[in-house]
Amino acid sequence: MAGEVSSAPTVTGNRALMLEEPLLFEIGSRDQTGVDFEPHSEGTSRMGGLERDSLDLPGLSEPEAVRHYTRLSRQNYAIDLGLFPLGSCTMKHNPRLNEKMARLPGFADIHPLQPQETVQGALELINKLAFWLIDLTGMHGVAMSPKAGAHGELCGLLCIRAALEARGDARQVVLVPESAHGTNPATAAFCGYRVENIPATKTGRVDLEALKARLGPDVAAVMITNPNTCGLFEPDMKAISDAVHAAGAFVYCDGANFNAIVGKVRPGDLGVDAMHINLHKTFSTPHGGGGPGSGPVVLSEALAPYGPLPFAAKYPDGSYKMVEEETAGEEHPDAFGRMVAFHGQMGMFTRALTYILSHGADGLAQVAEDSVLNANYILRSLEDVLDAPFAFSGPCMHEAIFSDKGFAEGFSTIDVAKALIDEGFHPMTMYFPLVVHGAMLVEPTETESKANLDQFIAALRSIAERAKAGDQALKAAPIYAPRRRLDETLAARKPVLSYNNPAPDGSSTGLGAHFGGG
Numbered sequence: 001m002a003g004e005v006s007s008a009p010t011v012t013g014n015r016a017l018m019l020e021e022p023l024l025f026e027i028g029s030r031d032q033t034g035v036d037f038e039p040h041s042e043g044t045s046r047m048g049g050l051e052r053d054s055l056d057l058p059g060l061s062e063p064e065a066v067r068h069y070t071r072l073s074r075q076n077y078a079i080d081l082g083l084f085p086l087g088s089c090t091m092k093h094n095p096r097l098n099e100k101m102a103r104l105p106g107f108a109d110i111h112p113l114q115p116q117e118t119v120q121g122a123l124e125l126i127n128k129l130a131f132w133l134i135d136l137t138g139m140h141g142v143a144m145s146p147k148a149g150a151h152g153e154l155c156g157l158l159c160i161r162a163a164l165e166a167r168g169d170a171r172q173v174v175l176v177p178e179s180a181h182g183t184n185p186a187t188a189a190f191c192g193y194r195v196e197n198i199p200a201t202k203t204g205r206v207d208l209e210a211l212k213a214r215l216g217p218d219v220a221a222v223m224i225t226n227p228n229t230c231g232l233f234e235p236d237m238k239a240i241s242d243a244v245h246a247a248g249a250f251v252y253c254d255g256a257n258f259n260a261i262v263g264k265v266r267p268g269d270l271g272v273d274a275m276h277i278n279l280h281k282t283f284s285t286p287h288g289g290g291g292p293g294s295g296p297v298v299l300s301e302a303l304a305p306y307g308p309l310p311f312a313a314k315y316p317d318g319s320y321k322m323v324e325e326e327t328a329g330e331e332h333p334d335a336f337g338r339m340v341a342f343h344g345q346m347g348m349f350t351r352a353l354t355y356i357l358s359h360g361a362d363g364l365a366q367v368a369e370d371s372v373l374n375a376n377y378i379l380r381s382l383e384d385v386l387d388a389p390f391a392f393s394g395p396c397m398h399e400a401i402f403s404d405k406g407f408a409e410g411f412s413t414i415d416v417a418k419a420l421i422d423e424g425f426h427p428m429t430m431y432f433p434l435v436v437h438g439a440m441l442v443e444p445t446e447t448e449s450k451a452n453l454d455q456f457i458a459a460l461r462s463i464a465e466r467a468k469a470g471d472q473a474l475k476a477a478p479i480y481a482p483r484r485r486l487d488e489t490l491a492a493r494k495p496v497l498s499y500n501n502p503a504p505d506g507s508s509t510g511l512g513a514h515f516g517g518g
Helices: 062-074 098-101 120-137 149-166 181-190 208-215 237-246 255-260 345-380 412-422 450-469 472-476 486-491
Strands: 141-143 171-177 194-196 219-225 250-254 274-276 297-299 311-314 320-323 401-404 440-442
Touching: 098 345, 120 297, 120 311, 120 320, 120 345, 120 412, 149 181, 149 219, 149 250, 149 255, 149 274, 149 297, 171 181, 171 208, 181 194, 181 219, 181 250, 194 208, 208 237, 219 237, 219 274, 237 250, 250 255, 255 274, 255 345, 345 401, 412 440, 412 450, 412 472, 450 472
Parallel strands: 171 194, 171 219, 219 250, 250 274
Antiparallel strands: 141 297, 274 297, 311 320, 401 440
């Protein structure tokens, strides 16, 4: 067959179908436009002095614009390309059935200000999804409008604050275990509470005795993630809830990891008072890129009266109504207010209900079982070559955690992550949670086959062995990606956020100056 393969660069910078793509500003010219406009007519402006002088953007033809963004998309990793092992994020396959349903007329093209009698089907869908979320969690009520996890946390804490104020109780402290999600303390502080940490045991769980010792009349709530960010179930959850309730406080559960227990465990049975559910994680709607998201909050009987407006209600005549007013003696008079201007994210609701109905109760239980099985397969397949700090304490739940302990001097988690890019995988979640040094958090989800997991395990095993052996080639990774490793410190401290034309000598001061290589 062939002789030696040349490593000489191509004239275009392209490598077969991996097309080199310059910046938008380097393609078009700022003195032209890809669209013909009618000459500007003289007249009085109605902009009130807010006219924009110049966008200072390059003008591209339609084919140029389409090719630019299509080529960029080819350089992006996606769940439709391969396994997405981001721990805590639950990047599972999104069934195309969900997308088809979300695009049905009556769901995709409605407007929040339409008369309610014209959107009865949409309101029924919201109501049905609410029923399923209450049933799956064993709770009493649900607020559907929060947009995502952190927004749901805010909703839950506002319900807790409203309940405390209703009984004249001015508690000021929220307890947050070390193993909780990072948004938990931020949300508590945003609500005006003082945050105090609760330590973890050597097994990675909440220290129950330390929690009990800190409970008192100043504690408003405990925010706990279960399963926690170490991928471990909290076996003392019921005891924690009982102790918190005995102290007059409430239990907020971060439901970001509900995928691991859906259909198997009902948080309401464990004494949880409020929990958000990331629809874009557990129920497989598109995740990432800043949205769209959805974070309904299920509420206990003690907190349900204080949930926000609006909510979809079914009336005796079979009609549905979006309840939007606090009416004393009639409809939801104790609501703390609104979370959003309208009703939530209709597309996310449609996708989530489609996922639930297509699985059924037994199928949802299998989702949890398979996600836990896949994570434990990864844990046990790699624990001999990667340090697994909690493997001694038994099985993990939906995600497996490793550390950088045992790597050669000078090698760390970042080197493993960059080498995974060369192997065709998106890196796992790195350096989180903070309770594990050099953490590598891997969540395969239930949608990956054994063959896919075996390929990922083989790649990660090989890289780990190289890191332990001190293979200096790892420091150059990734070498096959469209762009090489950036100077992360310089990029974080001195980011270049605007494009400047190249200097006359050909040097560039443009966007991406700190992201070179490749």
